[in-house]
Amino acid sequence: MPSSDEAATDPRPATATGAATGTEPGRVLASFGRQYWLRARSRSERLAVTRGKRTDLCVGDEVELRALGAGQAVVESLHARTTLLTRSDAWRTRLIAANVDRAAVVVAGEPPFSEELLMRMLIAIETAGIEAAIVANKMDRPAAREAIAPRTAVYRSLGYPVFEVSALTDPSATRASLGDWLAGRTTVLLGESGMGKSTLVNALVPDAQARTNAISQALGTGRHTTTFSRLFDVPAHTASDARIVDTPGFQTYGLNHLSPSQRLHAMREFVALIGRCRFNDCTHRDEPDCAIRSAAQRGEIDGLRYRLFLQIETGEG
Ligand SMILES: Nc1nc2c(ncn2[C@@H]2O[C@H](COP(=O)(O)OP(=O)(O)O)[C@@H](O)[C@H]2O)c(=O)[nH]1
Ligand SMILES: [Mg+2]
Ligand SMILES: [Zn+2]
Known part of the structure; x- marks a missing residue:
């Protein structure tokens, strides 16, 4: 530690x-x-x-x-932390945010979001004891909406709150949609670049840009203006007693700081199946009588999440 x-x-x-x-x-x-x-x-x-x-x-x-x-x-x-969200590669762990209660991952249908990255973030969030939700942005675009609908349905069925918003074209409805969930908490926003995270932050915190500029100025001209995370108070008329942490868009999210068992247990639909494979050291790929692979083959759990999980495990070694 x-x-x-x-x-x-x-x-x-x-x-x-x-x-x-x-x-x-x-x-x-x-x-x-x-x-x-x-x-x-x-x-x-x-x-x-x-x-x-x-x-x-x-x-x-x-x-x-x-x-x-x-x-x-x-x-x-x-002071002691209540939570700590991190990401890592084989060499080092990077701290993302401390003492947050909740995390919202921003996704959109245009450009297509990476579901593997979403899963990596959800695995890290849940293992850190932080409550996760998904913000599906750009709902004003019919094509984006259609592209994303079948996938957000899967996450809703797993119990994740999914907020459908149009941060750019309808910021007031966006504030109304997220207000109750943000109230009384500190929430970190995560997402790939291009999903609308900055637009969402501006909808929730109207003076976000001005506050960021003030920090940049204190640091010295033009430094890091878009590459550092910032904690903002959300105005009380949007959500009472709420804070949000904006983060730079991550293009990768390493899970090397977690054990294979932690990653497996963060797959909500896998939890009831863990321990039911024939082999104790089952990798859930091609072993006979693998409860998880069988459930995916029978369509009892989502096939894409199953395949992406194997891909994540390959990447994490
Ligand atoms: N149609 C539409 N475009 C959006 C919406 N939110 C953001 N965008 C656009 O998506 C692009 C990326 O937004 P930005 O907030 O910079 O994304 P970030 O990289 O995640 O911070 C910009 O061109 C935004 O104008 C939305 O709700 N609807
Ligand atoms: Mg941005
Ligand atoms: Zn198995």
Whole structure:
């Protein structure tokens, strides 16, 4: 656990705050390398650096910060996280967002979305103990709508909330559709580029662009304007007590940080079949009496998800 090192060597109790120590709680609203944009409990926002070159903080993290004046601060310690969403390859794990309750994956029929990427994201989200939903965007386009309908039906039948919206052409209906689900939570938005994630963020958070510009300015001209994740408050008239985290569009989503068993258990329709194969070490490809393959062949579980799962397992080795 990378985050525990510093806390363990910190003599102050984790709950120490205020005048005695000169620190106050804050939240990471955006992160870029070793620099963080924080909001203190006093609601002032400032740029912060970490001690000891630590880079293991991410958007959503709760920290203790010490103001240094001139809009600067130093992060003294990291509070325990309720959740942590990550992605990984064979070499490293990247932090996406901390302390989020929910995740919405934005998909659309035009351009066609990658269902393998959607599955990878859902597997990571659910294994992290985060509630998932799917936002099907561009419903104003009949062709996009038709292309996506059979697939969203599968996810609805698996129990995922599916919100059908047109973020560009009907932002007010989009806000009405998502408002209740967002209320009282912190939600991270994920999706491939081109699906309409920025359009959706702008529909939910009208000052998102202005706030992003302010952060870019604090960092120095034009840096990273579209490549960092940001946490925004959703206006109360759209959803009360709601926050969303916008993320850059991912073209890949590695699951190397999960075990094969974790990936298998995140396939909702597989769960009732696990342990029913003839062989304990069944890979669910071509072994005789594989309960999962048989269910796919009989049409009891979705064939495409079954095939894409095998493809994901091949990729993850
Ligand atoms: N027809 C239609 N186009 C949309 C909608 N939402 C976004 N788009 C368009 O899709 C393209 C990609 O949108 P953008 O928000 O930049 O996607 P991102 O890469 O996921 O952030 C842009 O040309 C948008 O105008 C929608 O609801 N309907
Ligand atoms: Mg975008
Ligand atoms: Zn099997």
